[in-house]
Every structure is written in structure tokens, then in C-alpha cells.
Amino acid sequence: MWFLIAVQLFVIVLLFLIGWAIRNMKTYWMISGFENRSKEEQQQLIQNGLPQKIGSLLMTTAVGMVVLLPLHFTSFKYAIEVQFGFMIVFLLGGLIYLSKYEIPKKRKRSYLINSLLFVVIIGFISATMFLGYQDHKLIPKNDSFEITGMYGDEWNYQDIKRVELMEEMPEVTWKQNGFGLSTMAKGYFKVKEYGSSLLFIHKNSSPYLCIELKNKKIFVNGHDSKQTRSWYEQLRKKIK
Structure with missing residues (x-):
């Protein structure tokens, strides 16, 4: 948990500093595409207040994330999802709103691009979370077993070297390629030892x-202890 909080604090500080620099130090070059505009367009955008408002948007997003940070120290299970969900929705929604401060001839295009970006990103994240949170099952077959869901596959019993039931999960140190949130982890992770x-x-x-397979180590459990112990017994019978 502390690692995730540290990552969030880094994001909060980064957003706030960039926003502060844009709004107060006039580092408008930090805004994507601003330096590629003509001098005339740059001046018009500054007069409209767009760069300054982008800076304020970043700072406000950082403050909102700080307000949500205490959720990590409560019994609420989805603190990470809520905090990063707020960040993404607030930033993307804010960019759509700020399109009104674009120069008139590019305003419609800005609305379209930012709205499309909002739909694509939110849609992708929603689909990923939906698939990631789908429950997985371990299904024993005649010569193999299958684990369903995202990152699932099928493995032969003859490749199993060892099956162990562990009361505590070894420390997970790093995510390599996976889906790791408050209540679930799927995919490839570095596990201590x-x-x-x-x-x-x-x-x-x-x-x-x-x-433990010949070329892979798998950690899996069910939604309750009874289901996990049942899977363990079924695998033990198959590999005897």
C-alpha cells in the first residue's frame, strides 16, 4: 500500500508543480503544442486565458487528489480506483470545458478532439477494469487444468512440479505486466523468493x-477459502 501511496504523492506533486509553473511562471512551453503555434495565436490564447486556466486545472486536480488521499487509511477498498478515476475524469473533462477559450477558428476542432479523447480513454479504462474484475476459476480437466479470465490459459498436469497451499501470500514486489488494484491482482508480477x-x-x-510448473510459477485463489482448498485437493489428486 505504501508504494502505491508514494506513487500517488509523486503524481500529485508533479501535477501541482507543472500547473504552478504554467500559471505563475508563464512556462507555456510545457503545454503540448503551444510552442508550435504562431506568435499571433500564442498571444491570442494568452489573452483568452487558456494557458493560465490549464495551469489552474492541473493544480486543482492535484488538490482534489490530496483530498481523496485519506481514503487509503479507511476500510474503503477502492481508494486507488477512485483517486485515479477522479484524476482522469477531471483532467479530460476540464480540457473539454477549456476548449471554449481556444481561438475561434480552432474551437470546434478542439472540442471534437478532446471529447473523442475522453470517450476513448474512459472507454478503454472501463473495459480493462471490467475484464480485470471478472472472477477467475480453476477448472480441472482430464490431462490439464485451465484458469479462466484475463491472463488465463491451460497447462498440462505433467508440467506441474509442486502444488502448495499457503496461508500467507509472499511479498509482491513489482508489477511486470498485469492488472493490480486494491482488491485483485492478475498478470505477471515479481514475487519475493x-x-x-x-x-x-x-x-x-x-x-x-x-x-510450480517447469517454466512458470502461478499463484491463484478463489473468492473464499473453501473454493481455494477445493482446487488444491483436485490438483493433488490429478498429479499423484
């Missing part, structure tokens, strides 16, 4: 099933 591993984990829901 195990190296690169494939995770299908409901966080804080012991026990955890460790399946």
Missing part, C-alpha cells in the same frame, strides 16, 4: 495456491 510469477489473486483472502 519466487521471481516472475503469474497471479490470479483476490487480495487479503487466504489461503493461496502456489502451482
Whole structure:
């Protein structure tokens, strides 16, 4: 948790400093595409207040994230999702609103581009979260077992070297290629003493099933302990 909070604090400080520099120090070159405008367009945008308002938008976003930060110290499970969701929606929505301060001949185009960007990004994130939060299952078959859902696959029993039921999940040190949020982790993560591993984990829901294959380590658990122990027993019978 502390690593995620540190990342969020870094993002908050970065947003605030960039916004402050744009609004108060007039570092308008930090705004994407501003330096490529003609001098006449740059002056018109400054007169309209667009660069200054972009700086204020970044600073306000940072303040909003600070306000939401205490959620991490409550029982609320989705603090990370809420905080970064706020950041994305507030920033993208703010850019759509600020299109009104564009120069008249480019205002309609700015509305269109920012609106399209909003729809694409929000749609992509929503689809990813929907798929990521879909529950996974371990399905034993005659010669193999399958884990369903995102990052799921099928593996042969003959490739299993060891199956272990663990009451505590080893420390996960780094995400390599996966989906890791407050309540779930799926994909490839670095696990202390195990190296690169494939995770299908409901966080804080012991026990955890460790399946060591010839070329891969898998950690998986169900939505409750009964389901996880059932998977463990089914695999043990298959590899005897």
C-alpha cells in the first residue's frame, strides 16, 4: 500500500508543480503544442486565458487528489480506483470545458478532439477494469487444468512440479505486466523468493495456491477459502 501511496504523492506533486509553473511562471512551453503555434495565436490564447486556466486545472486536480488521499487509511477498498478515476475524469473533462477559450477558428476542432479523447480513454479504462474484475476459476480437466479470465490459459498436469497451499501470500514486489488494484491482482508480477510469477489473486483472502510448473510459477485463489482448498485437493489428486 505504501508504494502505491508514494506513487500517488509523486503524481500529485508533479501535477501541482507543472500547473504552478504554467500559471505563475508563464512556462507555456510545457503545454503540448503551444510552442508550435504562431506568435499571433500564442498571444491570442494568452489573452483568452487558456494557458493560465490549464495551469489552474492541473493544480486543482492535484488538490482534489490530496483530498481523496485519506481514503487509503479507511476500510474503503477502492481508494486507488477512485483517486485515479477522479484524476482522469477531471483532467479530460476540464480540457473539454477549456476548449471554449481556444481561438475561434480552432474551437470546434478542439472540442471534437478532446471529447473523442475522453470517450476513448474512459472507454478503454472501463473495459480493462471490467475484464480485470471478472472472477477467475480453476477448472480441472482430464490431462490439464485451465484458469479462466484475463491472463488465463491451460497447462498440462505433467508440467506441474509442486502444488502448495499457503496461508500467507509472499511479498509482491513489482508489477511486470498485469492488472493490480486494491482488491485483485492478475498478470505477471515479481514475487519475493519466487521471481516472475503469474497471479490470479483476490487480495487479503487466504489461503493461496502456489502451482510450480517447469517454466512458470502461478499463484491463484478463489473468492473464499473453501473454493481455494477445493482446487488444491483436485490438483493433488490429478498429479499423484
